[in-house]
Amino acid sequence: MARPKPISGFPEFLPAGRMVETRVLDIISSTAELHGLASVETRAVEPLEQLTRKGEIDKEIYVVRRLHAEASDVDQLALHFDLTVPFARYVLENSGHLHFPFRRYQVQKSWRGERPQEGRYREFTQADFDIVGSGTLALHHDAELPLVALEAFGRMHQDLGLPPVLMRLGNRKLAQGFYAGLGIDDPSAVLQRVDKLDKIGPDGVATLLREQLGMDDAQVSAALALARIRSNDLSFADEVAALGIENALLTEGIEEVSSVLEAVSSQFPGQIAADLRIARGLDYYTGTVYETEMVGFESIGSVSGGGRYDALASDGKNTYPGVGLTIGVTRILAPLIGRGHLSANRSVPSCVLVAVDTDDTRTTADDVARRLRARGIACEVAPKADKYGKQIRHAERRGIPFVWFGTSVKDIRTGEQQEADPDVWAPPADDLRPGITTTW
Amino acid sequence: MARPKPISGFPEFLPAGRMVETRVLDIISSTAELHGLASVETRAVEPLEQLTRKGEIDKEIYVVRRLHAEASDVDQLALHFDLTVPFARYVLENSGHLHFPFRRYQVQKSWRGERPQEGRYREFTQADFDIVGSGTLALHHDAELPLVALEAFGRMHQDLGLPPVLMRLGNRKLAQGFYAGLGIDDPSAVLQRVDKLDKIGPDGVATLLREQLGMDDAQVSAALALARIRSNDLSFADEVAALGIENALLTEGIEEVSSVLEAVSSQFPGQIAADLRIARGLDYYTGTVYETEMVGFESIGSVSGGGRYDALASDGKNTYPGVGLTIGVTRILAPLIGRGHLSANRSVPSCVLVAVDTDDTRTTADDVARRLRARGIACEVAPKADKYGKQIRHAERRGIPFVWFGTSVKDIRTGEQQEADPDVWAPPADDLRPGITTTW
Numbered sequence: 085m086a087r088p089k090p091i092s093g094f095p096e097f098l099p100a101g102r103m104v105e106t107r108v109l110d111i112i113s114s115t116a117e118l119h120g121l122a123s124v125e126t127r128a129v130e131p132l133e134q135l136t137r138k139g140e141i142d143k144e145i146y147v148v149r150r151l152h153a154e155a156s157d158v159d160q161l162a163l164h165f166d167l168t169v170p171f172a173r174y175v176l177e178n179s180g181h182l183h184f185p186f187r188r189y190q191v192q193k194s195w196r197g198e199r200p201q202e203g204r205y206r207e208f209t210q211a212d213f214d215i216v217g218s219g220t221l222a223l224h225h226d227a228e229l230p231l232v233a234l235e236a237f238g239r240m241h242q243d244l245g246l247p248p249v250l251m252r253l254g255n256r257k258l259a260q261g262f263y264a265g266l267g268i269d270d271p272s273a274v275l276q277r278v279d280k281l282d283k284i285g286p287d288g289v290a291t292l293l294r295e296q297l298g299m300d301d302a303q304v305s306a307a308l309a310l311a312r313i314r315s316n317d318l319s320f321a322d323e324v325a326a327l328g329i330e331n332a333l334l335t336e337g338i339e340e341v342s343s344v345l346e347a348v349s350s351q352f353p354g355q356i357a358a359d360l361r362i363a364r365g366l367d368y369y370t371g372t373v374y375e376t377e378m379v380g381f382e383s384i385g386s387v388s389g390g391g392r393y394d395a396l397a398s399d400g401k402n403t404y405p406g407v408g409l410t411i412g413v414t415r416i417l418a419p420l421i422g423r424g425h426l427s428a429n430r431s432v433p434s435c436v437l438v439a440v441d442t443d444d445t446r447t448t449a450d451d452v453a454r455r456l457r458a459r460g461i462a463c464e465v466a467p468k469a470d471k472y473g474k475q476i477r478h479a480e481r482r483g484i485p486f487v488w489f490g491t492s493v494k495d496i497r498t499g500e501q502q503e504a505d506p507d508v509w510a511p512p513a514d515d516l517r518p519g520i521t522t523t524w
Numbered sequence: 525m526a527r528p529k530p531i532s533g534f535p536e537f538l539p540a541g542r543m544v545e546t547r548v549l550d551i552i553s554s555t556a557e558l559h560g561l562a563s564v565e566t567r568a569v570e571p572l573e574q575l576t577r578k579g580e581i582d583k584e585i586y587v588v589r590r591l592h593a594e595a596s597d598v599d600q601l602a603l604h605f606d607l608t609v610p611f612a613r614y615v616l617e618n619s620g621h622l623h624f625p626f627r628r629y630q631v632q633k634s635w636r637g638e639r640p641q642e643g644r645y646r647e648f649t650q651a652d653f654d655i656v657g658s659g660t661l662a663l664h665h666d667a668e669l670p671l672v673a674l675e676a677f678g679r680m681h682q683d684l685g686l687p688p689v690l691m692r693l694g695n696r697k698l699a700q701g702f703y704a705g706l707g708i709d710d711p712s713a714v715l716q717r718v719d720k721l722d723k724i725g726p727d728g729v730a731t732l733l734r735e736q737l738g739m740d741d742a743q744v745s746a747a748l749a750l751a752r753i754r755s756n757d758l759s760f761a762d763e764v765a766a767l768g769i770e771n772a773l774l775t776e777g778i779e780e781v782s783s784v785l786e787a788v789s790s791q792f793p794g795q796i797a798a799d800l801r802i803a804r805g806l807d808y809y810t811g812t813v814y815e816t817e818m819v820g821f822e823s824i825g826s827v828s829g830g831g832r833y834d835a836l837a838s839d840g841k842n843t844y845p846g847v848g849l850t851i852g853v854t855r856i857l858a859p860l861i862g863r864g865h866l867s868a869n870r871s872v873p874s875c876v877l878v879a880v881d882t883d884d885t886r887t888t889a890d891d892v893a894r895r896l897r898a899r900g901i902a903c904e905v906a907p908k909a910d911k912y913g914k915q916i917r918h919a920e921r922r923g924i925p926f927v928w929f930g931t932s933v934k935d936i937r938t939g940e941q942q943e944a945d946p947d948v949w950a951p952p953a954d955d956l957r958p959g960i961t962t963t964w
Contacts, residue, residue, distance in 0.1 A: 086839065086840070087616055087617060087619075087839055088574075088613050088616055088617045089617070090617065091567065091569070091571075091601075094567040094569065095567075096565070096566055096567055096614070097565070098618060098621050098622075099562040099563070099564060099622075099628070102562070102563050102564060102565060103562070103563070105565075106563050117873035117902050118873075118897040118900070118901075118902045118903075119897065119902070119903075119904065120872050120873055120874035120902055120903060120904030121873070122539040122542070122543070122871060122872050122873060123539070123542050123543070123546050124539060124542060125536070125537070125542060125545075126536055127531065127534040127535075127536055127647050128568070128633065128635070128647060129531070129534065129647070131531075132591075134528075136591075144590070144591075145590070145591045146588050146589065146590055146591070147588070147589055147590070147591050148586050148587070148588055148603065148635075149586065149587055150584070150585070150586055150587070150637035151572075151576075151584075151585040151586070151587050151602070151637070153637075161531075162591070163588065173528050174536065176527055176528055177527060177528045177529070177530070178538060179527075181538050182538075182539075183871065183921050183922055185907050187872065187904065188539070193568065195568070197590035197591070197593075207567050207568060207569070217907075222907060222908065224886060225907070235897075347887070347890070350887075351894065399526065399527055400526070431562060431623065432560050432561075432562050432627065433557035433558075433560055433561070433562060434560035446664060447787070447790075450787070454791065457558040457559065457675075460558070461558075462557050462558045462559070462560055463558075463559075463560060464559065464560030464627065467625050467657075467662060467665070468662065481623050482623055
């Protein structure tokens with residue numbers, strides 16, 4: 085078999101890169117659990133007709149079938165393209181067994197047959213946080229998920245050295261109310277075009293609004309003025325008021341943004357801002373919307389987004405409103421690891437290599453390893469009773485900091501060697517697990 | 525949307541069941557890391573022709589294609605059906621970046637289009653441990669993976685209450701050498717038939733050996749005698765010797781079993797036995813083979829198996845021998861959780877529900893929650909400022925043991941309430957995380 089080549093759009097990491105990823109996933113999971121979110125995992129496949137209900141992204145779906153499918157196999161299955169659709173199905177399927185508001189996190193891969201490029205993959209890992217009510221869901225939950233995400237990003241920054249983030253907060257009601265107050269019949273059509281500001285700039289958006297929607301200069305100017313409003317305090321509300329539009333939905337939207345912004349910025353000052361340009365493309369958002377960028381790495385795109393949807397799912401009798409937020413794990417890590425910004429200081433979990441004198445005394449080394457492991461110290465026993473210099477190089481190549489010789493242990497970075505008892509000795513706390521290294 | 529139904533063969537857990545699974549996966553991962561195995565994750569898909577090279581299980585493969593695939597999409601992709609084939613490909617693809625012997629663990633889902641039944645699923649999670657050498661791999665590694673697996677199973681038994689396990693050890697060289705010594709031309713053909721002992725019994729196997737392979741009574745009787753040999757000490761070697769067969773490969777096999785059995789049983793006495801019937805179906809095993817059953821739950825089948833393969837992969841220049849062992853996570857948990865044997869004592873990670881006095885003082889409750897979380901105590905804030913009795917029932921339904929009221933905390937199981945400071949108070953260690961409950 086010749087050396088296989090990677091498949092474009094299906095990123096994989098070498099062990100040191102994977103260590104970065106497992107640390108990030110640990111932070112995400114443990115933070116979610118601190119906030120009382122329960123882990124859920126759903127199957128990789130859904131019935132095809134469920135995934136194509138929205139009709140928009142069916143081109144990107146991967147269909148799954150048995151190689152020798154029989155005529156009796158009527159179910160068409162496909163890989164999920166996000167974690168929201170499977171979760172909505174899970175909530176409906178299990179609603180009788182769940183307690184609402186139901187709080188869950190879910191870390192899994194999704195698949196989309198899109199053209200691969202940096203930041204966009206055919207297979208990618210996402211971490212989703214959602215809170216779902218039965219019938220109703222109070223607004224204060226909209227502030228909870230940014231707290232989970234910003235706490236997780238904060239630990240990634242402090243513990244692993246990832247870039248800091250800035251979360252932007254918008255609101256569909258605010259934007260729709262504003263456009264309705266401007267006398268525009270189809271606020272959604274305006275939202276869709278203003279959403280292109282980043283790609284085509286204000287002049288481009290102005291042209292679309294004029295030519296495609298027939299908006300007049302005053303309307304276009306007001307729409308662009310709204311999209312320019314940003315603040316990390318409540319002053320955004322005054323700026324909206326200064327535009328002179330009155331509308332009940334607009335007022336409700338302003339109150340929602342104010343409430344979420346106040347609750348989140350009191351714990352994460354400077355890390356969340358109202359940004360009234362944010363609308364997000366997907367139709368199902370009905371109130372709060374979030375987007376998040378890594379400071380200095382804005383070109384990667386939004387690393388975390390989501391929002392409020394008044395009907396995540398409905399079974400006819402009951403409607404389940406929810407608020408959700410996704411962290412794009414692969415979108416963050418594949419570029420940062422791929423460009424060499426993030427790695428680990430060893431390629432193995434082992435903190436200690438236990439050297440072997442002769443093949444006859446391997447059991448002595450095995451016993452040292454057993455005693456270290458019993459105390460939570462990861463280690464491995466040298467594969468061969470080579471000369472000590474060769475065993476040290478074996479450790480060096482893997483980044484293992486300590487080599488155990490008989491009754492002593494050596495820090496091979498400093499050369500310092502000390503007598504040690506495997507039932508007592510412990511490495512410095514920083515050496516116990518592999519450290520994440522950053523190069524910017 | 526009507527209530528969706530489960531898809532047969534694609535098991536999913538409710539949150540309490542998923543808690544059991546995450547605890548099992550934590551034990552597996554942390555045990556593997558203590559033994560110096562690095563985490564690897566591979567993509568879900570492989571080129572179809574790689575998966576069908578062996579030609580045997582192609583019927584069970586799930587092919588993946590874009591819903592609107594274009595004529596230019598020449599690559600046929602399929603979901604992997606185990607973690608060994610993707611890992612072999614990963615080793616070849618990255619051999620220049622890996623250090624050998626390369627030690628890795630991998631916990632992922634695989635997919636097979638088999639007819640679903642208890643213990644056999646179309647989507648299932650496996651945990652694989654492998655050690656792979658470049659060119660050669662010493663025999664002592666064959667004893668390492670049983671140590672990892674038995675340590676993980678031991679923690680599942682002690683910490684979570686899962687059943688104990690018994691690992692059985694066989695060896696292809698021993699069996700092949702024995703049959704060759706019996707004067708049989710095609711030892712593999714005998715192995716395949718003796719492998720059916722569990723299904724068709726000794727008389728059935730004897731008939732096959734006589735009728736299909738033309739073996740005489742003495743040969744059949746010797747083959748069945750070998751298959752009956754079991755011991756958890758080195759006495760199996762004497763029993764083999766008593767059968768009077770001489771063969772160099774047989775001798776080598778006996779030495780290998782003795783060596784592995786001695787190393788493993790010194791650490792896990794009574795949990796591993798030589799069982800010369802064990803051969804395992806797959807062709808690529810060339811020496812040591814393992815199988816593992818849960819004591820009292822033998823009907824589930826082998827929950828962990830594997831063995832030595834002298835050529836996991838080869839790129840023409842280099843051959844990579846390996847030894848591997850798999851834990852069938854879904855095979856263990858789906859029946860035990862499904863039958864109600866395993867669950868968790870709460871359906872949420874939260875240890876504390878922080879009660880809310882009035883909606884105006886929600887920020888006070890948020891602040892208590894923040895301070896508890898900062899000290900690693902999972903909590904959630906009550907969704908509504910209901911009467912206290914209702915907030916307590918909210919906690920009860922979820923199994924949350926503590927409710928925080930203002931400046932005191934109440935254990936709602938005992939009714940005991942005490943003054944508490946969120947910067948100081950800690951729950952009993954057993955209450956910090958959800959406990960796993962067992963019902964046999």
